[in-house]
Amino acid sequence: MKRYAEIRRRSQTKSYLTGYGLSLLLTLAAYWSAMARPARGWLLLLLLAALAVVQLAVQLRFFLHLGKKSSPQWNALVFSFMAIVVFILVAGSLWIMKNLNYNLMNMPPSATEKTIIKDEGISR
Incomplete structure (x- = not known):
């Protein structure tokens, strides 16, 4: 029983770290897109909206654990x-x-x- 708890804790820690890394990467990508402006106008808005939707999915999956139950x-x-x-x-x-x-x-x-x-x- 102790071994199962240890494996589960490691799995949760790995999940949280993966989610944190992806969230950080997506946040930096959105910041870079807003500052460097690789696109203009509606294309920039669509890019930022897409990054926001992907970040929402990452947070729902890794932090709220939707989809695992x-x-x-x-x-x-x-x-x-x-x-x-x-x-x-x-x-x-x-x-x-x-x-x-x-x-x-x-x-x-x-x-x-x-x-x-x-x-x-x-x-x-």
């Missing part, structure tokens, strides 16, 4: 929930930033100052 339904449920949460966070953040940008761009600077002074209760 015998219950694929549970893995699909966890992955679906994670995708929904990420979508809500990203879409909500973009929506808020767009709304703020629209409201600030359509308001003259003097009106912005007046609104801030009124909201904060500052009297001159």
Whole structure:
């Protein structure tokens, strides 16, 4: 029994180190792509998105151990929930930033100052 635990621990350590190495390599590849710009425009965005998807797959496999368990339904449920949460966070953040940008761009600077002074209760 002790021998099995030792083999399992080594296997997990090897899995974590492999995942760490791949994640580090993919992060450096994305950083290099953004800094050196081997491509321009949409091609650069597609390259970075592809690297992000590959890194997501590496992290799901090596750190969250999705795909190793015998219950694929549970893995699909966890992955679906994670995708929904990420979508809500990203879409909500973009929506808020767009709304703020629209409201600030359509308001003259003097009106912005007046609104801030009124909201904060500052009297001159």
